[in-house]
Amino acid sequence: MRRILSNLTFWVLVAIVTGVCVGHYFPKTGVQMEIVGKSFVDLIKLFIAPIIFLTIVMGIAGMGDLKKVGRIGAKSLLYFEIVTTLALAIGIAVAYIIQPGKVDKQGIVLQDPTKYTRASDFSWWHFFLDNPTLQVLVAAIVLGIVLNYVKSRETILRILERLSKWVFLALKYVMYLAPIGAFGGMAYTIGKFGLATLVPLAKLMLTVYVTMALFVFVVLGGILKYYNISILQLLKYIKEELLVVLGTSSSEAALPSIMVKLEQMGCSKPVVGLVIPTGYSFNLDGTSIYLSMAVIFLAQLYDVPLSFWELAGIIGILMITSKGAAGVTGSGFIVLASTLTALHKIPVEGLAFLLGVDKFMSEARAITNLIGNSVATVVISKSEGDFTQPDFNPQEP
Template structure:
């Protein structure tokens, strides 16, 4: 028992795993490349949790809400915040790249295969009508099998409202879902104990496969996107704090394990369960957490939108193609629509950038240049996505008057200052 108390918290263990993994991949690249299955195994364990956890918690949250009126109000307030945050993210991405000029002087040869891949992706278009229809599942079992979050959320919303309207019989279903959710949170704890090992393996593979030297020519882009992301998060925290009079930098501390995990694995799914737990421990009601977080996972991708605007402008700079203010505003509007729900489309981040580049007459080959560092950029944008969704959840809870400053401060003090959560588990 004494030995357990002396062990560092989970976030510290994950950070140690990240640093050791990077060093291992650099010094032992051949072995590091073979560690990919270990990292993949960890991600697969995380993914096996997602569907039962999200479905059960959504049913609890929606059935607890009770009707479409409150559900619509929650969704409406969430969409308002999502759009405001997305617009700010896009603007910051464009402004920083305009000032930093990371694409100027970059001269990286593009292989024929990479160019062909980029060109193929560029010709793929996201048909909004088909996309909206795709949200409606024809077979919910098939949606579960494919981990199609949008279809699962759509079905869960209708199912939850139905459960709320059948009276006492519905209480049995809610109770069952509560038991499933609690069980899945316990399973999450077991899986999370393996996070340092999974992170070590994934980072070792990334460094050994892509190397550190190849990042140097594109280092300016990485630093520009990183700076833009940090600036966006700071502005987001500041604005949210001013609106609610709550210290949103405490939210960052509360969800630090989820943010570090999302950065290490470049997977929003990996961070979702623990982020939801920490938000509840901050005093956010379960019905708000279980509705806003999964919805934001598909519709509030601040990091992805920021990255997309930066990538488009970077490609233009590489080829010396000037873009007017009007064209950049049009790019913003295009990306505001095309990035909605892209988490549910395989490789959609790449497809959106390629399609947008082609729409504005930018060479498709430019997209291939970014592929070499996409893993690093993915780590940055995924962390921003998770952070943005956590902030949105707290904001909506405040707007719904279901979270007060007093409750927030008390929960933070009890759970994250006097009794640090990361050391309990």
């Protein structure tokens, strides 16, 4: 009993259940808890930049082999593009077969969509400017490469390693607040939107969740099985991070701790330092599934027929626009607006239908994104021969 009460996972679960109850039975109080969940996520975000910076710089400078850095980067981007494209195709195929958009529109109240549906052309330059994580990533890569040519490299690396230990120690104590953050995030979600608002779009939600579950266990599970690792093993090992994401609806909340977990699992520091931060911008499996299904859902809602080539076009457009989903303000809605505008067939105003359930589906997106990036890190580390624990056992570190 004492072991259970001292387990952070137990308290995160209790916090999530409590948050649901408070949001449902005391909605006004639940809405007021928004600041609690938001503050926890904001606190975690403070650690993201220094951890990414320190990890990548030490990884590249300590590797001493710039060819290997380039190989890992190229291999990662190729993997990201293949897997996210597969996620887009699966999302479209499932939505096209199940047809979640064939629902009764009665009872759905249109809100002012202009805030979310102002379409703007996708720009890589604006994507870079709006994505601090990507900026830190580029700066760290450049500095890591430069340090390979500095004579005092070892001294600088020792200083950075000492700083890294202090940062991760501070993070360890901050993570004790995870139950409070999970409670606030869940209480606000239920209190703000309520359970009843989900009824008209329940079929879409169910389809999204089932599709993402199949993607995790079949596609990602199959990839891991090739490397003799069970997807259930991995999920058990990162369960605390998954619960934090579930409570906060943000995969960023688990970014620092997932990097630590993957290193302790056996993935090399350079691989973790390169793959995870890059994956948060370019390997969004859950977001890709959601975006593709949302487009098909709206097409079905407006009874807009789509040809095979138009479906292929949707995949092509989303292959580009979905890469900006993590860094553009308004993320999903802006990306969807850009995609619908490019198609010139589906009313952009239809995004208003998704407002009520988008928050609830964000948990599925964030969790799938986190699992996808964890699998990618294991795959790249294994392919590089840098996985130090071939007999991985998912025990608490």
